[in-house]
Amino acid sequence: MLSYFALQKAGKVWCVERNPELVVKAREILALNPRGDKIEIIEADAFNFLPPEPVDVVICEMLHVAMLREKQIPVITSFKERYIAQFGKPLPLFVPEALIQAVQPVEHDFNYEGYFAPTPLFQDAHSPHAKTRELAAPVVYQLLAYQDPLPAHCVWKGLLTAAQSGLFNGLRFITKNILAIVAENQTTIDWHCQYLIIPLSHPLKVAQGDSIEISFSYETGASLADLEASVNTSVQAPSVYYVPPASAGAA
Secondary structure, X not given: OHHHHHHOOOOOXXXXXXXXXXXXXXXXXXXXXXXHHHEEEEEOOOOOOOOXXXXXXXXXXXXXXXXXXXXXXXXXXHHHHHHHHHHOOOOOEEEOOXXXXXXXXXXXXXXXXXXXXXXXXXXXXXXXXXXXXXXXOOEEEEEEEOOOOOOOEEEEEEEEEOOOOEEEEEEEEEEEEEEEEEHHHOEEEEEEOOEEEEEEEEEEEEOOOOEEEEEEEEEOOOOHHHHHHHOEEEEEOOOOOOOOOOOOOOX
């Protein structure tokens, strides 16, 4: 589908697909559409494929919240290295162009009809979530542009201040993809992955004003379990100092 949409603005499109069954079906469906013959379906691993000539745009939709599971970043990193070696610079435009990742402490009700199951879960990014209470605003832990060198790991350690009291029992990960930057309007075209909530193995009570320390480290494309195992959290109440009143004879 993305290849066909790209064709509306292109003279030639190469589509890379590793699954042989999807290759066959894609060719069948494209043959039913106008100019479908202008799309060449390549059965290959995107880690190894390079187009036979320079291209203007590369669309890679191997996207997953927190850059887990899918190999979006490793694939584009590999492509850039091989492309420059073969064709030199400049690199083509990448879609998405950029990525913003954030994390947020939450209190989530992991009870389902009386069944308690604190497991990782996904949420629609544009729907209300009655079972989730935000204990603090999201904080950005990664911002990258695909034209720049890309990190192999996502590593972060930081402090947040609790905006309200509650049971800190989950971390919500938020991933916003910048599909395009519209310079003339000074706007972006955005697409959110689903939110991901990782439950804490040891929930912590927090009060408004408490400092919440969060740290994690995982490889891009890693599993949910890898992220879950790397999470460390702690809560510290704000320091309170007693200042004695001035004596009666003090100036």
